[in-house]
Amino acid sequence: MSRNPARNRVTRAHRSLGPSWFDRLSDLTHPSWARTLVARRVAAAGLACLAVALGLRGDPDSAHSPVVVAVRDLQPGRILVDTDLEVRQLEVRSLPDGAVTALSDVSGRTLASPARAGETLTDVRVLGPRLAATAAGIEDARIVPVRLADPAVAELLREGDRVDVLTVDSDTPAHSGRPQNATVLASDAVVVLVTPSGNGRDQRDRVVMLALPATEATTVAAASLTNAITVTFQ
Incomplete structure (x- = not known):
């Protein structure tokens, strides 16, 4: 230094x-x-x-989207009206697949299964093409309503049950003493809705909604106009 x-x-x-x-x-x-x-x-x-x-x-994972939710507990078979529903903003990452985003998509449609108050509605919770395709497992599926010859059978059916649909030859009277020939109209049909009983409704008026491939759905619908229809459980 x-x-x-x-x-x-x-x-x-x-x-x-x-x-x-x-x-x-x-x-x-x-x-x-x-x-x-x-x-x-x-x-x-x-x-x-x-x-x-x-x-x-902001956090992209916390983005929100409008969705339709039930404002009260709803029973299956109910025709939805706007007062049953409301639109809320919920986190996208918490939403189920197929969540409904507009009231017009479900208003006036029939609810296929129970919904709790605050529950987000999806496209398979109401009767329609998406429910038919999801229930039947094929895209070309339809939902057909039938009234069963024995209304008591409807009491045993639950949503998701798989059944075969049968009819009998209408030319053979039920009390003729001769055996009636049963015809299987469709196999592996899926029950998507059984209209509820109660409120003074006649049990014979109960309707069973079945998801079927389009061709079989047409066959069952046509036969139900003239023939007695029943189902067998799988």
């Missing part, structure tokens, strides 16, 4: 007026305390701006 203060001052002045490459490199690798403080402040300001930007953007 030089013991001549005057010479040191001259050397520092010379470096400030005409710094060499070595001097510049030395300044970069050994920044002054003031320069380090400024750099830290700039970095802190940048991080603060980034945090604000992320806060304004």
